[in-house]
Amino acid sequence: MSKGTKRTRFTFIDLFAGIGGFHLALHNLGGECVFVNEFDHHARKIYEHNFRKINPKLFLDEFHTPYFWKSIKDITLTGVTDQPKSVWMKNIREVIPRFDILCAGFPCQPFSRIGKKNGFDDDRGTLFNDIERVILALRPKVIFLENVRNIVTHDSSRTFQFILEKLEKAGYYVNQERDDSWNILNASDFGLPTARPRFYLVAFRKDISGAGKFKFPKPITPGGMTLRQFFKNNKWPDKIGRTIRVGGRGSPVYKKANGEWFIDRRSWDTYIVGNLKHILTVDEAKKMMGFPDNFLFPETVSHVQALKRLGNSVAIDVIREIAREIVKFL
Numbered sequence: 001m002s003k004g005t006k007r008t009r010f011t012f013i014d015l016f017a018g019i020g021g022f023h024l025a026l027h028n029l030g031g032e033c034v035f036v037n038e039f040d041h042h043a044r045k046i047y048e049h050n051f052r053k054i055n056p057k058l059f060l061d062e063f064h065t066p067y068f069w070k071s072i073k074d075i076t077l078t079g080v081t082d083q084p085k086s087v088w089m090k091n092i093r094e095v096i097p098r099f100d101i102l103c104a105g106f107p108c109q110p111f112s113r114i115g116k117k118n119g120f121d122d123d124r125g126t127l128f129n130d131i132e133r134v135i136l137a138l139r140p141k142v143i144f145l146e147n148v149r150n151i152v153t154h155d156s157s158r159t160f161q162f163i164l165e166k167l168e169k170a171g172y173y174v175n176q177e178r179d180d181s182w183n184i185l186n187a188s189d190f191g192l193p194t195a196r197p198r199f200y201l202v203a204f205r206k207d208i209s210g211a212g213k214f215k216f217p218k219p220i221t222p223g224g225m226t227l228r229q230f231f232k233n234n235k236w237p238d239k240i241g242r243t244i245r246v247g248g249r250g251s252p253v254y255k256k257a258n259g260e261w262f263i264d265r266r267s268w269d270t271y272i273v274g275n276l277k278h279i280l281t282v283d284e285a286k287k288m289m290g291f292p293d294n295f296l297f298p299e300t301v302s303h304v305q306a307l308k309r310l311g312n313s314v315a316i317d318v319i320r321e322i323a324r325e326i327v328k329f330l
Contacts, residue, residue, distance in 0.1 A: 008032040010330050012101035013140075015072060015131060019046040021314035022103040022144075023055075024291070026323050033058065034097045037069040042305045043312075044070070049298045066095065076133040092137035099138070100330060101323075104131050105146040105314050128163060135170050142326055143172060143203040146314050149184045151199050163201070172203040173211040180214075185322075187290075187315035189219035193230035194241045194288050196315050200322055210329040217321040227271070230288070235274035242268050244285050244311040246304055253277050269307055282306045290316025 009030035014023050017038040027033065033055055038044050048068070052059045058067045073079045075095045077088040106127050135143065145163075152160045164174045164181075174181045181203055187196035204211035227236040245268035252264045254277075261272045269280045280288075282303055286295060289310050297306045 010101060010327065011097075011099040012103055013096065013099050013134075015102065015104040015134070016106045016127065017043070017047060018105060018313050019043050019309045020051055021289070021291075021316050022105065022146075022319055023047075023051060024295070025314075025316050025319040026101070026103065027054065029320065029323055029327055031101070031323075031327075034099050035067045035069075035095075037072045037075075039070055040309070042301055043309050044068075045298050046301060046306075046309060050295055067097075069095075072127070072130045072134075076130040078129050078133065088133055089137045092134055096134065096138060099140055101142045101144055101326065102131070102134065102140045103144045106131060128166075132166050132170065135167075135172075139171070139205060141205050141208050141330065143167060143201070144322070144326065145199075145201040146319070147199045149197045149199050152182075152184070167203050171206055173206050174201075174203050175212075179216055180212075183216040185216065185219075185318050186224070187318055188224035188240045189221055190217075190315070190317040190321055191221050191225055191230075192288060192290055192315055192317050193225045193227045194243060194315070195224075196243050198315070198318070200318070202322065202326060204329065208329065214325065214329065217325055220317075220321070231284075237271060237273075241271070241288060244268060244280070244288060244307065246308045246311065268311070280307065282310075285310045289313055290318075290320075 011032050011034050012022075012026050013035040014020065014033050015037055017023065017036050018040075023033050023036070033051075036047065036058055038047060048059055059065055069075065075092055077083045077091055080088075131143075131145075151163075154160070164176065167174045178184070182199065182201040184197050184199055187194050187198075200216070202214055202216075204214060224240045226238050227241050228234060228238045230236075247266045247268045251266040251270070252262060253267050253270045254262055256262050261277075263270065263272070269285070271278050271280070282297060283293075285307055287293075291310075291313075301309075
């Protein structure tokens with residue numbers, strides 16, 4: 001990973017951070033991460049393994065980590081009933097430093113097309129309320145959110161309207177028009193060989209110069225990046241890869257009597273390469289998501305756990321290009 005610039009251009013926090021896709025992209029643009037939260041045990045290990053050396057202030061020691069939290073609810077106090085606003089505002093301000101950009105790839109399962117799609121009825125869906133409290137307490141210059149594309153249409157678009165209304169009420173510029181405050185961008189249009197369309201929202205505080213003028217970046221590889229182009233090897237399929245998920249190991253993938261291959265639709269990590277069944281290596285999956293060669297996984301994290309966390313991560317190249325446009329206004 002790049003050591004970044006000598007001078008910090010902006011600061012940001014990384015909520016529901018996963019293994020650090022936002023952190024990596026914004027750090028390489030000159031940003032400094034001043035607070036992180038991530039609940040998942042394996043993701044936390046991977047995050048610290050890679051970012052301790054470039055941002056040691058986040059990780060003071062194993063007993064005292066004031067800027068690397070597990071549960072955001074311990075700070076926002078959303079799980080405490082009848083909590084006065086003055087109390088949770090004070091608690092947030094005492095724990096989280098002031099910052100410029102709030103980054104959050106908040107849990108997408110409640111809004112995904114896979115599963116029950118319970119949205120805000122799911123405990124994970126209510127984590128947007130934690131984001132809202134951080135916004136109200138610290139009023140950052142920019143909100144930068146990522147989620148599944150289905151969040152736009154979930155519950156007859158009421159979920160999407162709820163988010164926009166909350167941000168508008170908090171003092172941020174939002175617009176329902178696509179390519180203004182939000183967009184659906186696919187990783188394959190930004191140089192990565194994976195079909196990963198995701199919802200992105202960028203909301204500037206209304207008093208920031210340029211609020212309302214932000215536009216999302218244009219595709220770098222319009223038409224998509226194929227696996228063959230990306231790996232520069234004709235043995236790979238000449239198509240865009242599937243969204244990375246752990247699943248192909250247990251899904252049927254076999255050669256039929258006529259010589260053709262059968263690939264089960266659940267085989268998110270298995271391809272036919274050189275007429276042989278091939279399960280993605282961690283290094284291949286890492287590159288497909290935009291992580292550099294020197295982003296490493298601890299030995300205690302298994303192949304399955306590594307692929308699962310990569311599948312849950314953000315696409316680095318898309319985050320970087322959106323962040324580059326954000327930084328122009330800062």
